[in-house]
Amino acid sequence: MFGKKKTVEQQMRDQDRHLRRANREMARDRTKIEQEEKKLQMEIKKAARQGNKQACAILAKQLVNLRKQKTRSYATSSTITSVGVQTKAMHSNMKMANAMGTTAKTMSKVNAQMNPQKLAQTMQQFERENAKMEMSEELINDTMDSVLDESGDEEEQDSIINQVLGEIGIDMSGKLSGVNVPSNELGQAQSSREFDEIEAKLNALRTPAD
Structure with a gap:
């Protein structure tokens, strides 16, 4: 049986986890390179003291290659970090686009249900009925005042x-x-x-x- 399809959020978490793991591995490799670099420097000094120019040249070439490898490692780590940042930015933009799409659909439904002319007629009718109610209340109050004045x-x-x-x-x-x-x-x-x-x-x- 096939597993359930992962959501975008789950895919993002998996990708972020893989990128962090890759960066940690690159950092460990650089630590090893730096250790090898120190050893080569010590061997070059030793060969130089012994006057062995050929050994110094070979060791110096190895040291140059190690330093290039370390530089490439830093560049790769920077690229991995940049990919993670770009992926998060794309995911954020996608979420904003989805939110805007949902809002647009909601606004479209509201606009479809709303009839401006009918709404204006309803407001006018409300104003008329409210005016009638105020007039009725005023007449009732005047009548009650008149009755009370005459009787009591x-x-x-x-x-x-x-x-x-x-x-x-x-x-x-x-x-x-x-x-x-x-x-x-x-x-x-x-x-x-x-x-x-x-x-x-x-x-x-x-x-x-x-």
Whole structure:
């Protein structure tokens, strides 16, 4: 059975892992080259002290080749690193392109479903209905105010007048003992009978006691 096809993300991780491994191997090779380079330098010095020019020439040629190999190793490592960076950049660009493609499809669907004329008609209808609602609310408030003024204002006004007159009556008759002056029902005390009673009591108080 065939294995599952790897996604782009998995392929990127595998490639990055391979590139890192290759760079590590190149670094190990350079370390070995540098060790060989030191050995050749020591052998060249030894041959030079012995006066062996032929050996010095052969060893010097080997040293030159090692240094070229080390240079090529550095160049290869640089190329590997550059490939990794470029691959990541390409993957990032691909992700951005996919995101832009998805956004474009979404915008296309929205534009296909949106009818500018119908939307404008809906907004106009909303404004008309909102204006009607405001007018209706204003009419209802005016009607309620009118009803309340006609039905309850006169009774409330009479109650306030009676209360004020009652308070005035209490203040004026506060010095008269035994006189009952109603506080909130002074309007009813305006009858001739109650005035007669109050007048009789006032006269009794003015008459000197025997």
